[in-house]
Amino acid sequence: MWKKIIIAGGGTAGWMTAALLAKSLGRAGFEITLVESPNIPTVGVGEATVPSFMHFNRLLGIDERHLIKQTKATYKLGIQFVDWEKIGNDYIHGFGALGDQAAGLPFYHYWFRWLKSNPTAKLEDMSLCAVSGRKRRFVHPDPKVNPILGGMGYALHIDAGLYAEFLKQYSTERGIKHIQADITGVNLNQKTGFISSLNLADSSVLEGDFFIDCTGFKSMLLGQALRVPFVSWKQWLKTDSAQVLPTALTQDNFVPYTRAKAHHAGWQWRIPLQHRVGNGLVYSSEHMTDQEAEALLLEQIDSEPLMAPRKLHFEAGMRERFWEKNCVAVGLSSGFLEPLESTSIHIIQTTISRLVTLFPNADTNEVMAKRFNAQATFEMERIRDFIILHYALNHRDDPFWRSLSEMRLPDSLEEKITLFKKTGYIHYEDGDLFADTNWLSVLFGQGVRPENSMYMVNTMSDEQLDKYISSIRHQIVSLTDNFPFHIDYLTRLLKS
Ligand SMILES: Cc1cc2nc3c(=O)[nH]c(=O)nc-3n(C[C@H](O)[C@H](O)[C@H](O)COP(=O)(O)OP(=O)(O)OC[C@H]3O[C@@H](n4cnc5c(N)ncnc54)[C@H](O)[C@@H]3O)c2cc1C
Structure with a gap:
């Protein structure tokens, strides 16, 4: 049995890995060590999450209120997209359900039919999260009050540095050994090509059976030592740079959603926390210089900057394999998709959970790796594909946006969009992070409408349909009117 697990790197990925392994494998006789550099900083961003983040922390047994206090978090109900389809257009992609479930057919098919006689209606009015977010209100949904509330989802905006610190304490209290040292080399077994040990700066050698690469973009174990190639998706995801800048919190920017505002060669995020606001401009260096990006971000922020902007460089894509020999990469070392839908922390969670489920020994390693990859x-x-969707379906005139609306899409995405346009049907599968309602929010937000509707929706008369949709709309309005304001809810929660 492989017993000695080494985690290389102590950013969000390293400490999330350590925490889940401590909880799951730590008690099964494994010896787990995390080694991190005291000199190389973490990437220092990653503040918006998706609802699965709440499940991950519950799985670790972490109390939500405690987590919110420790990470200076706020609640998140979705993402507001400003100027993405065209300048002046604005929609919220809310978490959770749209409307309710009727007669076995997703609600939105009924809504499509209703839309024909109500062409100015907005899809987001059918989302509890979007409506609640616009009103700056939040409450923990209780389906006993109204079944519609069962469809509500939420996530958090967190201070990623504090989250890593919090998990460090969690993991070391549960038996994870912590070493602070620079890794200076990765040793491979000459015969098998497997990693046998890591050289540390103090000349010690750290031996292990299984290695987890959490060294960030440099991918020191999987990319550099095991030479697993990087598959670039730059032809579709053209942004490659970001300027990052925290600003002061104000009453105005304390909203329970992330804002993503499009600019002529990229987009800007705004993420409110309890003690500051995270801001960043993601852009294509081919279409905007670093100086322009910095100036644009400083011009666009809506509160006082707390430091000078910091620049980051990245490339969209993934390693050809996440698992090679006796090494799995987690986090930025395995690949990167820009933060438009806040998916990186989610991918860290699923990667570690998958590893825990498929954890190998020398006999099972090869088959487990194949399934995992x-x-x-x-x-x-x-x-x-979901992230490309936001860019591809735009009607903007800037050269950056035109190059995106004219590009050839991955076949998988092209097929999905065509199917929706023709039929209103959205195909998704088990294991997809984004379900039909997520796709629909963005398809509609970006101006796409289905040409046909499903036969089953004709089981209602026009009058019945009108009554049905109006009743859902009325329930969403009156429920959210009674939610407390997000700021009051959080203030009360922090005092309790
Ligand atoms: C602009 C931007 C915005 C983002 N926004 C979001 C977001 O809103 N939501 C989201 O989910 N994700 C977001 N992400 C992604 C998120 O930041 C990362 O997924 C997350 O922080 C995990 O990073 P990491 O731990 O893999 O790497 P890092 O944070 O880079 O950590 C690497 C670790 O490896 C260590 N290390 C490196 N080299 C050595 C060495 N030689 N020896 C010893 N240790 C070493 C470092 O010291 C560090 O501890 C964003 C990313 C970027 C670039």
């Missing part, structure tokens, strides 16, 4: 590739490509 197939699942990881499926997941990354599906999320990639």
Whole structure:
């Protein structure tokens, strides 16, 4: 049995890995060590999450209120997209359901039919999260009050540095050994090509049976030592740079959603926390210089900067395999998709959970790796398609946006969009992070409408349909009117 697990790197990926392994494998006789550099900083961003983040922390047994206090978090109900389809257009992609479930057919098919006689209606009015977000209100949904509330989802905006610190304490208290040292080399077994040990700066050698690469973009174990190639998706995801800048919190920017505002060669995020606002401009260096990006970000922020902007460089894509020999990459070392839908922390979670389920020994390593890599590739490509969707379906005139609306899409995405346009049907599968309602929010937000509707929706008369949709709309309005304001809810929660 492989017993000695080494985690290389202590950013969000390293400490999330350590925490889940401590919880799951730590008690099964494994010896787990995390080694991180005291000199090389973490990437220092990653503040918006998706609802699965709540499940991950519950799985670790972490109390939500405690987590919110420790990470200076706020609640998140979705993402507001400003100027993405065209300048002046604005929609919220809310978490959770749209409307309710009627007669076995997704609600939105009824809504499509209703839309024909109500062409100015907005899809987001059918999303509890979007409506609640616009009103700056939040509450923990209780389906006993109204079944519609069962369809509500939420996530958090967190201070990623504090989250890593919090998990460091969690993991070391549960038996994870912590070493602070620079890794200076990776040693391979001459015969098998497997990693046998890591050289540390103090000349010690750290031996292990299984290695987890959490060294960030440099991918020191999987990319550099094991030479697993990087598959670039730059032809579809053209942004490659970001300027990052925290600003002061104000009453105005304390909203329970992330804002993503499009600019002529990229987009800007705004993420409110309890003690500051995270801001960043993601852009294509081919279409905007670093100086322009910095100036644009400083001009666009809506509160006082707390430091000078910091620049980051990245490339969209993934390693051809996440698992090679006796090494799995987690986090930025395995690949990167820009933060438009806040998916990186989610991918860290699924990668570690998959590893815990498929954890190998010398006999099972090869077959487990094969299965793992197939699942990881499926997941990354599906999320990639969803992110490309936001860019591809635009009607803007700037050269950056035109190059995106005119590009050839991955076949998988092209097929999905065509199917929706023709039929209103949205295909998704088990293991997809983004379900039909997520795709629909963005398809509609970007101006796409289905040409046909499903026969089953004709089981209602026009009058019945009108009554049905109006009743859902009325329930969403009156429920959210009674939610407390997000700021009051959080203030009360922090005092309790
Ligand atoms: C612009 C931008 C915005 C983002 N926004 C979001 C978001 O809103 N939501 C989201 O989910 N994700 C977001 N992400 C992604 C998120 O930041 C990362 O997925 C997350 O922080 C995990 O990073 P990591 O731990 O893999 O790498 P890092 O944070 O880079 O950590 C690497 C670790 O490896 C260590 N290390 C490196 N080399 C050595 C060495 N030689 N020896 C010892 N240790 C070493 C470092 O010291 C560090 O501890 C964003 C990313 C970027 C670039």
